[in-house]
Amino acid sequence: MTTHPTSGPTPDFSSERGEKAAPERADVLGGGFGSFDDHHPPAQELLDDCVHCGFCLPTCPTYALWGEEMDSPRGRIYLMEMAEKGEIPLEGAFTTHIDRCLGCMACVTACPSGVQYDRLLEATRPQIERNVTRSRADRLFREAIFALFPYTRRLRAASLGGALYQKLRPKKMDALMARLPQRLERLVAMESLLPPVRVRDAFARIPARTPAVGPRRGRVGLLTGCVQDVFFHPVNEATVRVLAAEGWDVIAPREQTCCGALGLHAGRESEAIERAKKLIATFERAEVDTIATNVAGCGSSMKEYGELLADDPAWASRAQAFAAKVRDISEVVDETLADPRARRHPLEATVVYHDACHLGHAQKIRSEPRRVLRAIPGVELVELPEAEICCGSAGIYNMLQPEAAGALGKRKADNIRGTGADALVTANPGCLLQIRKYLGGELPMLHPIQLVDASIRGVRPPEMG
Amino acid sequence: MLDAAMVREFTDLLSDNGVITDEVGLRSYECDGLTGFRQVPALVVLPRDAEEVAGAVKLCAKYGMPFVARGAGTGLSGGAMPVADGVVISLQRLRRILEIDVENRRAVLEPGVFNLDISTAAKPHRLYYAPDPSSQQVCTIGGNVAENSGGAHCLKYGFTTNHVLEMEVVLADGSMITLGGPTGEQAGPDLRGLFIGSEGTLGICTKVTVRLLQTPETVRTVLADFPSIEAAGDTVGDIVDAAIIPAAVEMMDSLSMEASEAATGAGLTVDAPAALIIELDGPADEVDAEFEHLTAICERHGATRLHVPTELEERQKVWKGRKAAFAAVGRISPDYIVQDGVVPRTRLAEVLTRIAEMGRDAGLRVANVFHAGDGNLHPLVLYSEAAGEHHAAEQLSTEIAELCVELGGSLSGEHGIGTDKACSMPRMFSADDLAVMHRVRLGFDPDSRCNPGKVFPTPRLCGEKPGPYRPHPLEEAGVIERL
Numbered sequence: 001m002t003t004h005p006t007s008g009p010t011p012d013f014s015s016e017r018g019e020k021a022a023p024e025r026a027d028v029l030g031g032g033f034g035s036f037d038d039h040h041p042p043a044q045e046l047l048d049d050c051v052h053c054g055f056c057l058p059t060c061p062t063y064a065l066w067g068e069e070m071d072s073p074r075g076r077i078y079l080m081e082m083a084e085k086g087e088i089p090l091e092g093a094f095t096t097h098i099d100r101c102l103g104c105m106a107c108v109t110a111c112p113s114g115v116q117y118d119r120l121l122e123a124t125r126p127q128i129e130r131n132v133t134r135s136r137a138d139r140l141f142r143e144a145i146f147a148l149f150p151y152t153r154r155l156r157a158a159s160l161g162g163a164l165y166q167k168l169r170p171k172k173m174d175a176l177m178a179r180l181p182q183r184l185e186r187l188v189a190m191e192s193l194l195p196p197v198r199v200r201d202a203f204a205r206i207p208a209r210t211p212a213v214g215p216r217r218g219r220v221g222l223l224t225g226c227v228q229d230v231f232f233h234p235v236n237e238a239t240v241r242v243l244a245a246e247g248w249d250v251i252a253p254r255e256q257t258c259c260g261a262l263g264l265h266a267g268r269e270s271e272a273i274e275r276a277k278k279l280i281a282t283f284e285r286a287e288v289d290t291i292a293t294n295v296a297g298c299g300s301s302m303k304e305y306g307e308l309l310a311d312d313p314a315w316a317s318r319a320q321a322f323a324a325k326v327r328d329i330s331e332v333v334d335e336t337l338a339d340p341r342a343r344r345h346p347l348e349a350t351v352v353y354h355d356a357c358h359l360g361h362a363q364k365i366r367s368e369p370r371r372v373l374r375a376i377p378g379v380e381l382v383e384l385p386e387a388e389i390c391c392g393s394a395g396i397y398n399m400l401q402p403e404a405a406g407a408l409g410k411r412k413a414d415n416i417r418g419t420g421a422d423a424l425v426t427a428n429p430g431c432l433l434q435i436r437k438y439l440g441g442e443l444p445m446l447h448p449i450q451l452v453d454a455s456i457r458g459v460r461p462p463e464m465g
Numbered sequence: 466m467l468d469a470a471m472v473r474e475f476t477d478l479l480s481d482n483g484v485i486t487d488e489v490g491l492r493s494y495e496c497d498g499l500t501g502f503r504q505v506p507a508l509v510v511l512p513r514d515a516e517e518v519a520g521a522v523k524l525c526a527k528y529g530m531p532f533v534a535r536g537a538g539t540g541l542s543g544g545a546m547p548v549a550d551g552v553v554i555s556l557q558r559l560r561r562i563l564e565i566d567v568e569n570r571r572a573v574l575e576p577g578v579f580n581l582d583i584s585t586a587a588k589p590h591r592l593y594y595a596p597d598p599s600s601q602q603v604c605t606i607g608g609n610v611a612e613n614s615g616g617a618h619c620l621k622y623g624f625t626t627n628h629v630l631e632m633e634v635v636l637a638d639g640s641m642i643t644l645g646g647p648t649g650e651q652a653g654p655d656l657r658g659l660f661i662g663s664e665g666t667l668g669i670c671t672k673v674t675v676r677l678l679q680t681p682e683t684v685r686t687v688l689a690d691f692p693s694i695e696a697a698g699d700t701v702g703d704i705v706d707a708a709i710i711p712a713a714v715e716m717m718d719s720l721s722m723e724a725s726e727a728a729t730g731a732g733l734t735v736d737a738p739a740a741l742i743i744e745l746d747g748p749a750d751e752v753d754a755e756f757e758h759l760t761a762i763c764e765r766h767g768a769t770r771l772h773v774p775t776e777l778e779e780r781q782k783v784w785k786g787r788k789a790a791f792a793a794v795g796r797i798s799p800d801y802i803v804q805d806g807v808v809p810r811t812r813l814a815e816v817l818t819r820i821a822e823m824g825r826d827a828g829l830r831v832a833n834v835f836h837a838g839d840g841n842l843h844p845l846v847l848y849s850e851a852a853g854e855h856h857a858a859e860q861l862s863t864e865i866a867e868l869c870v871e872l873g874g875s876l877s878g879e880h881g882i883g884t885d886k887a888c889s890m891p892r893m894f895s896a897d898d899l900a901v902m903h904r905v906r907l908g909f910d911p912d913s914r915c916n917p918g919k920v921f922p923t924p925r926l927c928g929e930k931p932g933p934y935r936p937h938p939l940e941e942a943g944v945i946e947r948l
Contacts, residue, residue, distance in 0.1 A: 113795030113796060
């Protein structure tokens, strides 16, 4: 924002960073950090970058839905600025509008002024988690999500129940669910996102070590993920096969746990920090050259470990070293295209590629997956209208804000239908779950690596008969 | 305090949470793209269709409330700044493209449709909408009508007024009228032309029919660097003298290129004193012949580099470098003001020299981006709010606009007068001129409830100019708070 009077330069609290366990509320209105506490509030200089030009509006999913200033990137930055000055409290409207943000970062792509909305949001969400008391129902629901999703074992158990449930699900269930009162709509949203999963897949494990086929390029550590490994295990299998075929030893440490992306993007900073440390230690022991992930959201947060742990002298450099090794699977495969080891067999298919926000907007990875797909003979790639707009998945957003997520999911599904493609490919399990819900079984949905794998093996891709 | 019965009437009228009354929501509407002028409105409403707009305007009439129509809020003259105790009528829920009439080459649009989306929708039919303001990805057709917006290509194709055929308009009493006609020909006075560029002071446009043009067969663009602003200016003169009518001739100085290059990586030469982006379009033979002539003129004036993008993608990149320039200036300065003025093309070099001098005297940097072909300048005054430079920047910016008038030009080329330059109007128009304009406005809006305080100078506005927000002493003492 350009014209708000400033209350002087932001004081430097760097000496205190990371030392305060429970930061205190600044209680002087308009002084210090206003309504924020002193633990990394959104930085004034980052807020100042916004010149209120509005170029972000058309790509913001909530602005596309409602056309309201408060639910646009520029509006949210305006709100942060007001909170920073202590003019508005964090409770109430401020939290509502920040909660409604999907964190898709389309605005970061669109912004000509270089506003780092990603950093602003990541500074703001933990402020809300620390300082705003949520309603009991909201709190319990959030706790339930974070007690389930980051834990592979719990997810497996849930998938077992889910698989059984899907087999036995009474036909009348949909009608029953539709009649539930509105406050239960989040549960309905969670229920309808459950993918069809084979028990065998949910419980299968990626081998701890898979040797390269032929001459070795190096050692890749694979993040197997939580949701990915349980609900999309075939994607992990395809990833390992492609990496090995292209000359990589693939190490998938058994003891690896959640990368913390879901928590980080929801403002659960301390939880994310603990998970990051654990994962860093795990992959240090694995002694790999590259750490690959096939999940956009995980890659995006792992590449940010350096900033996440910057305050902790014991971990800062380890986190930076880790982050520097992280690559999305499409980046790894793209680098091998100049000198491919594995022959690609033709795959006649028109494919539409959906940019996952955490890949396209957050990591700026757009051309790599497209090049990887185009390298498959016979594959014709078509582009999606409104490609920059989020599908509504956004981590746990579709469970927390089911109404907005539903409208965005339908919009994305309509755009996908319009392309007339034979298959949809996207590199994030969240997007796959969300789009599946609105596209039903209309067309096969795959991770790009599954197409590469099918092409290398000379078989039809799964679901494409 | 808002009348509860009135709020209820608005709430009953507007579906889907179409009324904003909470302080946080209202404050996010307190300014448009010109953030130096701010005013919290009493109420913001978001109608869904023309009937709801008319209904809201009728309620405003019933309660005697002034109102301000707002599109995407990207305007740079404060034209959509709210009025105290007034209603902001946002048109951002009227975003449907109602019809693309391929045969008759026209499109029927709701006012909230983004300018660029018109061309995107028309593209499969090899048609497009010509006026292309630099903010075209976000500015709305309704806002374009209000401001009579131009853009890089208006040199050859004209402004919004040359492309709007018909409009549905809600007047201040809530009545709905149609201006213009589907064929663009109309008997009687051209009220359509009168409405376009009236900056929201005559009514709210709720439906627009625009002309679509066929995509040109060939487009060729050159990005030419020059050793001086003068050399670039002379080049423009020679191009016009050679009877070449380019689709666009844009000039950027080194400061604006530095900012834009940092934002877009468009391939601009940041240390060149000036660059021209010249585009020709039309039938291939004609374009090719003129293009050769054009590059020869550039070379004659000492062009230090001629970059001719061949691929569409490359060309778009160059244009992105130009169109993102305003906002990109945010990268080299914490704050800035975009000015908009017109001078006769022959006085380009002179006005730029004067602007540089004025900037030096004020101790402020000025970056320049402009539509050189028609002398439409966009000086960007860079300043720091934190360093207390706002007042000096405002003053310099105003002086630049008034300099344009002094040199025989205009206060505004395309951004409008709005709040920003209302007080400069007497520099350009006589008291009688202004009186007639005012009488015309009263003919449409007898109570002046339609975007009051804009365009026309008023004693309140110009006597005590509403500068940037300064806290009240009681507020500083913590006795009162501003919400």
